[in-house]
Amino acid sequence: MDSQCAAALWQQMWQGLRGTDPLPTPTFLEPDTFSSAFAVSELAATSIGLASQALSDLLGHATPLSVNVRLASRWFQHSVIPLNRPPATLWDPFAGDYACADGWIRLHTNAAHHRTAMESVLGLHADRVALAQTVAGWPAAKLEQAVIDAGGCAAQMRSEAQWLQHPQGLALQQEALIDQQANGEAPVPNWPMPTARPLLGVRVLDLTRIIAGPVATRFLASLGAQVLRIDPPDWQEPTLEEEITCGKRCARLDLKTAAGREQLRELLHHSDVLVHGYRADALDKLGLDADTRRKLAPGLVDVSLNAWGWHGPWRNRRGYDSLVQMGCGIAEQGLHWSGKAQPTPLPVQALDHATGYMMAAAVLEGLRQRLINGVGWQARLSLARTARLLQQYGAAPANSQSGIHAERDDVLSELEINPWGIAQRLRAAAYLPGTPMICATSGVKLGSHAARWQD
Template sequence: MDSLPTSAETGAFPRREVPLPSRLATGDLAWASVAAVLHCAGISRAPQPDPDRIAMAYRSDRLFRIDGEQPTVWSPFSGFWQTKNGWVRTHGNYPHHARALCLGLDLTEGASADDLRSMLATASVQESVERITRAGGLAVAVARENPQYDAALRSRPLVEIRRIGNEAPTRPKAPSRPRASRLTSETAAQAAPLVGIRVLDLTRAIAGPVCTRTLALLGADVLRIDPPHIPEPEWQHLDTGHGKRTTLLDARSEQMTALLEEADVVVLGYRPAGLARLGLSPGQLGERYPGLIIVQLSAWELDQPDRAGFDSLVQAESGIALIESADGEVPGALPAQALDHSAGYLLASAVCAVVDQRVHEGGTWHITTSLRRIAAELLGMPRRDAPEREREIDPAMHTQNFSVDGHALITAAPVLPGFSFAPPRPWGRDAPQW
């Protein structure tokens, strides 16, 4: 196996229009990504996914409420900024990235978005990006698409699956443990294919957590691990943390080694170079832990191992932002963080496929994709001359309510028919153990 099933092989779910208005085929990508999970999880007898539910899940940040309030999703330091010779896109949602951005541009503590705008207006695109990235911040030039590069990316699998490391014997699924998801009677008999599978979640932001949230929904025991010194925005974790336990742990600790020794799957979402320095590269993990399924998500391709990134930055540099421009000049964006969400569902589908294959063939496995590879796929799909008209959807039909740590929570409901989420848990409060 070197890739996921083709769209023809997932034909049990004929495509339906997902209302994510854009020039690019965002809705088609979303539909295919969700259908891949259902196919690879072996629950093709379930009802077809609801296209409105998919659209709402891809825009989950718009539905999210905590104690009736919608959190501020974007930092004032995240956005498109005009320079003297073009546009740049910055990302400062994490405080350490915002600090680095300001440091690179010599902005003082307490600087505002207006200060950032004024500074960038007098600089060039190249100078701005170089200064910000040199200081450890995140910025890219808003670029036009590169059809030749995208075609080269599309010549490789959308999600690559291969054996690595030491040979390992077949590994039957572990005895059933308590499930993190809840199932309706219609799907209970055929669903939860990952019961007994232990997953270490070393991801943050959206794409990786969507993957592991889906694995938890399918029955896996998911333990999310974060470094103690980099807090996660509360809303972001609660929006993607359903059914997982969550702990804070140094990746070089003996406890991490013990967890890896008993894990079936580890999902990696940090920069490849940083993982290698911690001894957590796929090659290192494959050698030490035969039989492990190693899932690696990066923003950019693996030939840029030191480079960090997010969906919005990939949209800007890949040409998507200019394609989605309303006037051909000011950059635009997809109607959702669609690269993130699609990557999450596609990786979850690959895990389901490999878990089944490992039962019969054994082996140590490496599953990988990047947001940039997802972008290339989207750029190769049919386009519209203009976005379709926005259609109103009743959000109450596509949400779940929870009480978490004394707070009333409203989140998007799952896209898999017949499933409902177990509640997310407070970030970092669980013990680092299975």
């Protein structure tokens, strides 16, 4: 582990969350690292550390915080290792990087409608080889825009220098890592906040999908929060359900109907926290702009995420971790670092996971502000801004060649029985005395519960 990188990342995260408040000094243990062009393990340890430190401060404890770097790195891979079946397939057969006429492009086709959008531009193909032949005839920028215009997801490979001159890259440079502020006055709540389950009684409405947002709400669930995740009727996430639904209740609502929207408003009215990952204007279009959310739930801690940033021409563009890595220069830097002739991304979806833990930290800071100052709280983060943090302060450590590989490890994990079978679930990477970070229930399938709060 590169202590200089870790210190720089920790300082920037802390300033993003708490400004000029005195910088705490967590202890980092077992400093194994990923092999990468960037300090991925350091990013893992510091982001998990930030969420854990925010918890310690919410509890008002002066207890020392420690983070196991090896475990933190493993959490950035996956927390579940199936024992009686193969792991889920992570990528659609056509998702990935392709050589264009003048560079590289990444196509993201995991969602069925995104694959359909790609095929509306490039046609149907029997396999990746055939698709690659078609992609090779396209200029990268032209294909990127064509897929986006069709409702799909794609990103041209750009260098960091190109990204910093791009209109979206320029807009992003003006954004805070964690853009947060008080959001109206509210009564001080009477949450019991026992040390063993600090978020007992706190209701978290989860409107997120894929990785970053669900990572944030999984962390909150591990502290005892009542997390209710809402998905559309037809949404499926087979590659991640087991990974990110532990400790949660998962329901479905059709927000295209008046009844579904009204039920969502009722859920929000009784929520303490809202975590959402829709595009920037999506909730506004549902009649739930920021002012309406605040009126429905005075004192709401409202934390939101998007891919490319909250200003600039791409603020409403669809995006995922792998696309942001491709578009902002990370994959291109990895190409040079590795000596390969193709894009080389980070070894894990590190932007997603790190942003997720920073979102959890923002929620916990918002709860602290609610208790101390009687105010609601609003925070916004983006994958692209987390990428910028890593590029600025997380260049490849000198000792980054050791690598960490997923493996069964009985010392670091515990058995879990869930709807998919038997698995091992990693133990928490951070340690606060008296506060175990463990979900009370195993992973569940989406749509397993009713869309209502438990009494």
